[in-house]
Amino acid sequence: xxxxxxxxxxxxxxxxxxxxxxxxxxxxxxxxxxxxxxxxxxxxxxxxxxxxxxxxxxxxxxxxxxxxxxxxxxxxxxxxxxxxxxxxxxxxxxxxxxxxxxxxxxxxxx
Amino acid sequence: xxxxxxxxxxxxxxxxxxxxxxxxxxxxxxxxxxxxxxxxxxxxxxxxxxxxxxxxxxxxxxxxxxxxxxxxxxxxxxxxxxxxxxxxxxxxxxxxxxxxxxxxxxxxxxxxxxxxxxxxxxxxxxxxxxxxxxxxxxxx
Amino acid sequence: xxxxxxxxxxxxxxxxxxxxxxxxxxxxxxxxxxxxxxxxxxxxxxxxxxxxxxxxxxxxxxxxxxxxxxxxxxxxxxxxxxxxxxxxxxxxxxxxxxxxxxxxxxxxxxxxxxxxxxxxxxxxxxxxxxxxxxxxxxxxx
Numbered sequence: 108x109x110x111x112x113x114x115x116x117x118x119x120x121x122x123x124x125x126x127x128x129x130x131x132x133x134x135x136x137x138x139x140x141x142x143x144x145x146x147x148x149x150x151x152x153x154x155x156x157x158x159x160x161x162x163x164x165x166x167x168x169x170x171x172x173x174x175x176x177x178x179x180x181x182x183x184x185x186x187x188x189x190x191x192x193x194x195x196x197x198x199x200x201x202x203x204x205x206x207x208x209x210x211x212x213x214x215x216x217x
Numbered sequence: 218x219x220x221x222x223x224x225x226x227x228x229x230x231x232x233x234x235x236x237x238x239x240x241x242x243x244x245x246x247x248x249x250x251x252x253x254x255x256x257x258x259x260x261x262x263x264x265x266x267x268x269x270x271x272x273x274x275x276x277x278x279x280x281x282x283x284x285x286x287x288x289x290x291x292x293x294x295x296x297x298x299x300x301x302x303x304x305x306x307x308x309x310x311x312x313x314x315x316x317x318x319x320x321x322x323x324x325x326x327x328x329x330x331x332x333x334x335x336x337x338x339x340x341x342x343x344x345x346x347x348x349x350x351x352x353x354x355x356x357x
Numbered sequence: 358x359x360x361x362x363x364x365x366x367x368x369x370x371x372x373x374x375x376x377x378x379x380x381x382x383x384x385x386x387x388x389x390x391x392x393x394x395x396x397x398x399x400x401x402x403x404x405x406x407x408x409x410x411x412x413x414x415x416x417x418x419x420x421x422x423x424x425x426x427x428x429x430x431x432x433x434x435x436x437x438x439x440x441x442x443x444x445x446x447x448x449x450x451x452x453x454x455x456x457x458x459x460x461x462x463x464x465x466x467x468x469x470x471x472x473x474x475x476x477x478x479x480x481x482x483x484x485x486x487x488x489x490x491x492x493x494x495x496x497x498x
Binding site for chain 2: 136138140141142143144145146147148149154156157
């Protein structure tokens, strides 16, 4: 059954931000172990390599300026939950005529 | 239209030199195989009389006289592989001699060979891989 | 009773000397009561864009408010519309508990109404219709 995203909350370094979007993504570098023993039209084989740390990307409405390079406790709670120590790897904030001050940031969990 | 080598099987089983029968075999996932065919052994029979300097011979200037002896020289098979769990030290194969066979839907090689050299390397972020060179002794 | 953001607009207009000079207190929401005489100002909500975050409504909608200035002559309607513009365009602040964060005049059109075309015994009227985009804070409870 589908789950609504309403109720997701985001907290970083003790501050709760008013978020409009939260995106969590994991990735892993795979090593290509494909060899000649694989039949024609067969599939490539991969083995796990280094795991890329989990990334959390948020969009928020607030005049809070987040600084890249800052680390702190991060937690997402609500329809799904993750938590851990995170480092802000990228942050931006801006304002346009008739709009809210909006920001976005990317965090990497340790 | 090209041909694929996918679906190949590679086997090498040999024995170490000496009176005791010690069998060794290759364990690994082959990712590449290259065969350097033996070269024809050629004798250079070009005489000093080329160009008619001595004794008026009829060999023209600039033409060598090469005669195949009927024998072969060289010839090698190089196998590149990814190390498999359980694959031992490739040095244990070096100096062994035995039968190598590579069979794919498009290509077949079966030769008697001597395992001449082997190398392996491990690098961060990569699988352990190696290379073994076999010297052909079977020229037929 | 919840305070409507339009109250801020109304207070802003009646406290503007330029607007009051022309219309007094004849500033009406949506419809003009019978017996009213021109010139007058009529306002109504034309659109609204409410934004929510993942934790709920922001309670700061962006509202399109249509403000129509009516007069028996075009020059009067035009003068009234200009006074309304001077009172509202770019104005922010808090009045009677209602906070306006951003208010901009985004469009303006002229129009003409001839009631005799439908058989009414009323004089023709000129309208200047303005659209203001307003971000204001609305009641949260």
